[in-house]
Amino acid sequence: MPSHALKRPVLLVLCACVLVAQSMVAAINLLIPELSSSALQPSHSEILWTVDAYVIAFAALLIPAGALGDRYGRKGALLAGLALFAAGAATSALAPDPAVLIAGRGLSGAGAALITPATMSILIQLAAPERRARALASWTLALGLGGAAGNIGGGLVGQFLSWRALFAAMVPLAALLALAVAVTTPRTARSAHSNLDPLGTLLLTAGLVAALFGIIEGPAYGWTSAPILGSFAAGALLTALFTRHALRAPRPLFDPRVFASARLRSASLGTATGFFGLFSLFFVNSQYLQGVKGYDAAVTGVAIMPLTIGMALVPRLAARWSAHPRPVVGAGLALIGLGLLGASTVDAATPYWTYACWLLVISAGTGLSMPALTLGVVTSLPPHQADLGSGLGTTARETGAALGVAVTGTVLSAHTDLTTGMGPALRTVALLVLAATALVVTGYGGRASTRTIASGKERVLSRSTGA
Numbered sequence: 001m002p003s004h005a006l007k008r009p010v011l012l013v014l015c016a017c018v019l020v021a022q023s024m025v026a027a028i029n030l031l032i033p034e035l036s037s038s039a040l041q042p043s044h045s046e047i048l049w050t051v052d053a054y055v056i057a058f059a060a061l062l063i064p065a066g067a068l069g070d071r072y073g074r075k076g077a078l079l080a081g082l083a084l085f086a087a088g089a090a091t092s093a094l095a096p097d098p099a100v101l102i103a104g105r106g107l108s109g110a111g112a113a114l115i116t117p118a119t120m121s122i123l124i125q126l127a128a129p130e131r132r133a134r135a136l137a138s139w140t141l142a143l144g145l146g147g148a149a150g151n152i153g154g155g156l157v158g159q160f161l162s163w164r165a166l167f168a169a170m171v172p173l174a175a176l177l178a179l180a181v182a183v184t185t186p187r188t189a190r191s192a193h194s195n196l197d198p199l200g201t202l203l204l205t206a207g208l209v210a211a212l213f214g215i216i217e218g219p220a221y222g223w224t225s226a227p228i229l230g231s232f233a234a235g236a237l238l239t240a241l242f243t244r245h246a247l248r249a250p251r252p253l254f255d256p257r258v259f260a261s262a263r264l265r266s267a268s269l270g271t272a273t274g275f276f277g278l279f280s281l282f283f284v285n286s287q288y289l290q291g292v293k294g295y296d297a298a299v300t301g302v303a304i305m306p307l308t309i310g311m312a313l314v315p316r317l318a319a320r321w322s323a324h325p326r327p328v329v330g331a332g333l334a335l336i337g338l339g340l341l342g343a344s345t346v347d348a349a350t351p352y353w354t355y356a357c358w359l360l361v362i363s364a365g366t367g368l369s370m371p372a373l374t375l376g377v378v379t380s381l382p383p384h385q386a387d388l389g390s391g392l393g394t395t396a397r398e399t400g401a402a403l404g405v406a407v408t409g410t411v412l413s414a415h416t417d418l419t420t421g422m423g424p425a426l427r428t429v430a431l432l433v434l435a436a437t438a439l440v441v442t443g444y445g446g447r448a449s450t451r452t453i454a455s456g457k458e459r460v461l462s463r464s465t466g467a
Contacts, residue, residue, distance in 0.1 A: 022146025030154030057109030059398035066117035081114025089170035137315035155301020207238030267376030272400030310363030332369025344426035
């Protein structure tokens with residue numbers, strides 16, 4: 001299949017797949033009140049796991065799922081991911097008890113882990129080099145819009161339907177997307193150099209699960225509690241064991257020496273930073289609009305729509321400057337931080353339009369920085385590991401999102417109510433975003449040839465894969 005084979009219907013289908021997968025991260029948050037009072041009678045811990053099971057499975061399985069797609073075919077991985085996503089949604093919709101609901105959420109998260117890297121990798125394989133930045137901007141837009149779509153969908157379902165309707169609707173939607181993929185999307189060349197490495201996969205996945213558990217559950221258990229400290233210790237130990245194994249194995253899941261690239265490290269940190277700020281906002285948005293402003297669930301979902309404007313309009317503009325990533329990334333992440341600082345000043349008396357203006361600033365920053373950061377991660381790895389590159393980038397996104405929620409929740413818990421805690425929480429996140437932005441800009445470097453970056457990593461990886 002020639003590199004210029006990316007057609008508009010294919011791009012739209014791939015973006016729709018990733019938008020739906022990402023939307024289920026946020027949609028469940030607006031259904032928590034209805035779930036809590038449902039016939040399932042879930043405990044507080046079971047509610048938390050209903051929210052978190054999807055994110056943990058999604059983030060922890062991204063890298064091995066990406067390697068699976070590289071090795072056995074991206075289109076097949078995408079179709080398998082949609083099937084798992086639908087099966088998990090059906091399980092959740094029919095769940096007779098909280099345990100089955102949580103299991104369904106985890107199964108859908110595993111499907112999303114296959115969907116996301118496969119969509120990006122197919123896009124990269126099919127897009128001509130001169131169109132790659134614009135195509136990645138569209139993919140990144142879909143990823144960002146997924147969070148907003150989840151808020152809108154969750155709000156509408158919470159207002160007018162049962163919580164089961166959200167999961168039930170995902171089943172025919174995933175089937176429709178699978179049909180569209182089968183009809184429109186060509187197969188791409190498999191990589192003979194991609195390795196599944198069962199032991200490395202087990203060590204890395206277990207390490208990520210342990211670390212994510214600590215991040216997500218830290219505010220609930222307490223950061224110094226035995227379960228949280230134990231999970232972080234287990235995560236660090238398992239990650240160290242994976243690194244040792246990968247450096248010695250003849251065909252590892254991926255070579256940790258790829259992180260010798262300052263560009264890859266900075267792009268990964270920048271990606272995590274952007275979603276750290278964005279999901280801290282998602283965490284307080286519905287609470288502020290419903291609890292403080294008094295909006296109902298449906299209006300709350302719609303009220304976040306200004307976040308979609310910058311994400312929709314700015315990426316195409318940013319794609320024109322893709323050869324100069326440092327100022328684009330720096331300006332975009334700085335806008336996210338400044339927008340969060342502005343949002344931290346709102347209270348019950350603040351007009352909605354003032355709040356919406358700060359959402360627009362954050363949206364513009366996201367739309368400006370994320371395409372360049374995505375391209376930075378992908379071009380730091382050789383073409384035959386495109387799925388793995390997408391997995392690394394999306395792992396950074398989901399980890400950043402989990403940290404954003406955890407930090408915001410921790411600061412809020414130190415205050416008596418949202419009115420007094422929202423300002424300090426968002427200011428804390430904003431300052432962390434701005435500090436991380438300085439690190440990203442320092443490490444990112446100036447203009448660089450993506451071909452040089454890729455070929456350099458090809459040489460590093462060829463020594464471990466035997467290519």
